[in-house]
Amino acid sequence: xxxxxxxxxxxxxxxxxxxxxxxxxxxxxxxxxxxxxxxxxxxxxxxxxx
Amino acid sequence: xxxxxxxxxxxxxxxxxxxxxxxxxxxxxxxxxxxxxxxxxxxxxxxxxxxxxxxxxxxxxxxxxxxxxxxxxxxxxxxxxxxxxxxxxxxxxxxxxxxxxxxxxxxxxxxxxxxxxxxxxxxxxxxxxxxxxxxxxxxxxxxxxxxxxxxxxxxxxxxxxxxxxxxxxxxxxxxxxxxxxxxxxxxxxxxxxxxxxxxxxxxxxxxxxxxxxxxxxxxx
Numbered sequence: 001x002x003x004x005x006x007x008x009x010x011x012x013x014x015x016x017x018x019x020x021x022x023x024x025x026x027x028x029x030x031x032x033x034x035x036x037x038x039x040x041x042x043x044x045x046x047x048x049x050x
Numbered sequence: 051x052x053x054x055x056x057x058x059x060x061x062x063x064x065x066x067x068x069x070x071x072x073x074x075x076x077x078x079x080x081x082x083x084x085x086x087x088x089x090x091x092x093x094x095x096x097x098x099x100x101x102x103x104x105x106x107x108x109x110x111x112x113x114x115x116x117x118x119x120x121x122x123x124x125x126x127x128x129x130x131x132x133x134x135x136x137x138x139x140x141x142x143x144x145x146x147x148x149x150x151x152x153x154x155x156x157x158x159x160x161x162x163x164x165x166x167x168x169x170x171x172x173x174x175x176x177x178x179x180x181x182x183x184x185x186x187x188x189x190x191x192x193x194x195x196x197x198x199x200x201x202x203x204x205x206x207x208x209x210x211x212x213x214x215x216x217x218x219x220x221x222x223x224x225x226x227x228x229x230x231x232x233x234x235x236x237x238x239x240x241x242x243x244x245x246x247x248x249x250x251x252x253x254x255x256x257x258x259x260x261x262x263x264x265x266x267x268x269x270x
Contacts, residue, residue, distance in 0.1 A: 017152070018085065018086030018087040018088035018089075018152050018153075019086075019087045019088075021088045021091075021148050021149070021151060021152035022087045022088045022090055022091060022152075024148055025088070025091040025094075025095075025144075025145045025148040025149060026072075026091070026094070028141075028144045028145060028148060029094055029098075029141050029144075029145060032137065032140055032141050032144065033137070033141075033244075036137050036248070040251060040252060040255050043255050043259065044255055044258060047255070047258045047259045047261075047262040048258075048262075
């Protein structure tokens with residue numbers, strides 16, 4: 001367990017761009033929610049026009 | 051107050067609360083020492099998981115009610131809550147690996163919680179495929195209800211996975227400093243408000259589709 005933790009910490013030190021990953025994470029959340037809202041809007045349009 | 055007014059109120063609340071939550075995440079909550087800035091994904095990752103749990107539980111309850119009463123409204127409610135729950139589950143499964151890549155050095159680890167969460171996502175994918183591609187509405191609604199009931203049993207497994215089988219990447223207990231705790235609380239309320247707004251909007255879309263199919267003879 002401690003060996004695995006040490007390995008994880010070692011790799012974490014080698015990947016210091018944590019702000020980049022943070023931005024990527026929140027952009028991904030925004031993209032998923034935006035895609036779902038577009039999907040709902042298209043269904044409303046389809047129901048109205050067909 | 052009718053559904054449209056409730057929908058507007060919920061969306062207004064969701065927008066304001068999420069603006070406050072995002073401000074607190076980026077400008078108020080301190081940076082965690084070990085993991086750095088990426089730890090702030092936590093403030094939307096965990097509330098998204100909680101929202102997914104609640105919505106999938108509601109889908110489970112409405113599916114049972116549909117099988118019992120055969121009322122199409124329960125079917126629409128089950129479909130609605132499962133769909134929005136699936137969106138939040140997708141957020142969890144996307145943000146988790148982004149956080150993991152930065153904190154653990156790996157996008158994915160085959161450990162109990164991640165694996166059971168992926169199985170849950172795949173089971174609900176099957177639920178939506180069944181609903182989208184079946185030609186027999188009533189029969190597919192009944193089969194989908196059974197799938198939603200079976201799939202829900204994975205939710206407590208996902209939640210308890212660390213306690214039951216342990217994990218090299220997920221901590222058993224998280225201790226937060228007071229500013230982190232405040233940010234987490236606001237994020238939790240904000241994500242639940244967003245989930246409620248999305249659920250009501252999706253329910254109204256379902257009702258609009260029913261009105262179109264039946265020529266307007268649907269109770270509000």
